[in-house]
Amino acid sequence: MHISTVSRTFSAPHLVNPETRNRVLACAEQLGYRPNRAARALITGRTYNVGLIVADIANPFFPPLIKAAESQARQRDYHIFVADSNEDAAVEEDLVRALAKQVDGILLCSPRMSNSLIELLSREVPLVVVNRAIAGLPTVVMDVAQGARLAVEHLAGLGHRSIGLIAGPRGSWTSKEIRRSAATATRAADAELTVIGPNPPNEHGGAATAEQVLRSGVTAVLAYNDLMAIGLIEGLHALRVRVPEDISVVGIDDIALSRLIHPKLTTVATPAAAAGRAAVDMLLAHGDDRRTTAHASLQTELVIRDSTGPGPDPHSHADPGYAAAAAPDAVASYAKE
Amino acid sequence: MHISTVSRTFSAPHLVNPETRNRVLACAEQLGYRPNRAARALITGRTYNVGLIVADIANPFFPPLIKAAESQARQRDYHIFVADSNEDAAVEEDLVRALAKQVDGILLCSPRMSNSLIELLSREVPLVVVNRAIAGLPTVVMDVAQGARLAVEHLAGLGHRSIGLIAGPRGSWTSKEIRRSAATATRAADAELTVIGPNPPNEHGGAATAEQVLRSGVTAVLAYNDLMAIGLIEGLHALRVRVPEDISVVGIDDIALSRLIHPKLTTVATPAAAAGRAAVDMLLAHGDDRRTTAHASLQTELVIRDSTGPGPDPHSHADPGYAAAAAPDAVASYAKE
DNA sequence: TCACCTCCTGCAAACGTTTGCAGCAGAACT
DNA sequence: AGTTCTGCTGCAAACGTTTGCAGGAGGTGA
Numbered sequence: 160m161h162i163s164t165v166s167r168t169f170s171a172p173h174l175v176n177p178e179t180r181n182r183v184l185a186c187a188e189q190l191g192y193r194p195n196r197a198a199r200a201l202i203t204g205r206t207y208n209v210g211l212i213v214a215d216i217a218n219p220f221f222p223p224l225i226k227a228a229e230s231q232a233r234q235r236d237y238h239i240f241v242a243d244s245n246e247d248a249a250v251e252e253d254l255v256r257a258l259a260k261q262v263d264g265i266l267l268c269s270p271r272m273s274n275s276l277i278e279l280l281s282r283e284v285p286l287v288v289v290n291r292a293i294a295g296l297p298t299v300v301m302d303v304a305q306g307a308r309l310a311v312e313h314l315a316g317l318g319h320r321s322i323g324l325i326a327g328p329r330g331s332w333t334s335k336e337i338r339r340s341a342a343t344a345t346r347a348a349d350a351e352l353t354v355i356g357p358n359p360p361n362e363h364g365g366a367a368t369a370e371q372v373l374r375s376g377v378t379a380v381l382a383y384n385d386l387m388a389i390g391l392i393e394g395l396h397a398l399r400v401r402v403p404e405d406i407s408v409v410g411i412d413d414i415a416l417s418r419l420i421h422p423k424l425t426t427v428a429t430p431a432a433a434a435g436r437a438a439v440d441m442l443l444a445h446g447d448d449r450r451t452t453a454h455a456s457l458q459t460e461l462v463i464r465d466s467t468g469p470g471p472d473p474h475s476h477a478d479p480g481y482a483a484a485a486a487p488d489a490v491a492s493y494a495k496e
Numbered sequence: 497m498h499i500s501t502v503s504r505t506f507s508a509p510h511l512v513n514p515e516t517r518n519r520v521l522a523c524a525e526q527l528g529y530r531p532n533r534a535a536r537a538l539i540t541g542r543t544y545n546v547g548l549i550v551a552d553i554a555n556p557f558f559p560p561l562i563k564a565a566e567s568q569a570r571q572r573d574y575h576i577f578v579a580d581s582n583e584d585a586a587v588e589e590d591l592v593r594a595l596a597k598q599v600d601g602i603l604l605c606s607p608r609m610s611n612s613l614i615e616l617l618s619r620e621v622p623l624v625v626v627n628r629a630i631a632g633l634p635t636v637v638m639d640v641a642q643g644a645r646l647a648v649e650h651l652a653g654l655g656h657r658s659i660g661l662i663a664g665p666r667g668s669w670t671s672k673e674i675r676r677s678a679a680t681a682t683r684a685a686d687a688e689l690t691v692i693g694p695n696p697p698n699e700h701g702g703a704a705t706a707e708q709v710l711r712s713g714v715t716a717v718l719a720y721n722d723l724m725a726i727g728l729i730e731g732l733h734a735l736r737v738r739v740p741e742d743i744s745v746v747g748i749d750d751i752a753l754s755r756l757i758h759p760k761l762t763t764v765a766t767p768a769a770a771a772g773r774a775a776v777d778m779l780l781a782h783g784d785d786r787r788t789t790a791h792a793s794l795q796t797e798l799v800i801r802d803s804t805g806p807g808p809d810p811h812s813h814a815d816p817g818y819a820a821a822a823a824p825d826a827v828a829s830y831a832k833e
Numbered sequence: 834t835c836a837c838c839t840c841c842t843g844c845a846a847a848c849g850t851t852t853g854c855a856g857c858a859g860a861a862c863t
Numbered sequence: 864a865g866t867t868c869t870g871c872t873g874c875a876a877a878c879g880t881t882t883g884c885a886g887g888a889g890g891t892g893a
Contacts, residue, residue: 222554
């Protein structure tokens, strides 16, 4: 029984006599033999692994995306290696390079690198970019522009005329996109937009803007993501500002957490799981013909909960009176359920 | 210039003449050459990768552990591959096997497999087990027994005599440990323990137990983790039960979220980041002498916040009166800050 | 009987590195 | 001058697979 027969038993079973095959399998079972994927990869060039690089694994936006990608990959006998870039472009580049030869392709989620660097890297290893539009590469994006527009229209409809935007981190395409769309939408609604940022895209980043938001005089805020929106609400609470009575807050992402806090967060739902699946499909689809570039843009949707309320009464110009705020605000939102 | 010289330039630079080395590096730079880690691994047997398998990447307990492990590994030029077992023992086994030959070792976090299977797998690839004590293997555990004891003593000190325990998933060592310790501590405090479970270890699992908790008549509850505690609080709210006025709730883990909800969660802080670092150290320490078995047990700590309050008045045997609950409870906790 | 075909198996090269060994040049010692 | 040592480089085997090619056994049709 030659090694090549063993090899074929595992990689091309139809080429070997059923009887021989069984003997091989029995033997393998007994010896605990399993083909060495690294050695296989060396000659075939296919590792059956895909890399998945995210900016921050602690951001609850990513886990559903990761899980969806994982299960999609598993169906095709692929495994996913997740890595966390810590919101750092340099680490990101290092990770891509390290992963390059051990995977068949990489899913780059919310990259912080420059477009040109990404294009450069894409010549070393197949890349699918998530949450960023780049012309020459396969990409999966959420239609956050639509989401931001819906959010602004919702706020304008409630009577808000001065709206704040808590921007995300500097390198983020999504943040730019939201800003662009929110600016257009506010103008159309005859309202005014105040941009605050850039900020780190987590609850601390959100909380840190509370004072600035208050000073700016806006009556409603759209945040780059839910985590920042939640942080902001915390920060505002600490300043004795009520949400949504004094200021309305809208997030983006619809993470699980946004339903667990009070007031429950009004937010733009982004289909993270669908994005994970789409990205894997895109990467594995054109197995060999590299230079295919697909683009997917996924629908977003406004989920109205309890963190948004009517804007200021247009007839009264009274002091909002934060100091006097002692009403049992949270109870109000419990009562709503 | 021979390939072996190139090889040495990268893997043992001191063996090659500085001048030659520079020529090689210049050439490599120009050609965009990078050593193929898979091929290197084939012959050296070292991949400079480590695997990290978690039960559920969406559980906020894990990300800090993962991030700590990642940064610790990066310092030693290792990369971490994260995989999610979906709380499924079979997937877990499959992942270990798939990873086995592509990594130098695996960190098994909160495994759901049986001890015997884990021992079996540890003969194929170096394993460090986190959140489970197994005699023959290197392990990192949190001292949840101590944490559970502190929690029960805290509740007993507040006057609670009937305490509930929301158990975790079936295969979990931590859950057994908490149960054991809580039972001892309640007995010592002359109180009574009601165990509810097993349950899925997420917010839905917690919320699903709300009715059962209420029926059981306990006045305080210790949950297997924060996510379940938070879910339970939600579930109780929906039933018009106030926390902590009617029922006190304690979680375990101290995830970031536990500070963002109202009432802020009293919980047992487990040092997840330290565990991640310790596990990586343990795996990489005895690089070659396999059969070393270290055991680390990390201190836990009770963090008292707003979800626990005094037990029922021992003199009155009145109906707790859930229906009448309309007090501005959350405001009380805002005021505390 | 011969030619041909199908099914299966063995052979050997190849993938991209690492590494023990040997060899060579020059320096340093005796 | 002879010996030994040091510093560097080349050679070739090895890691564990895959795969094109060749060949043998047995069947089928002429």
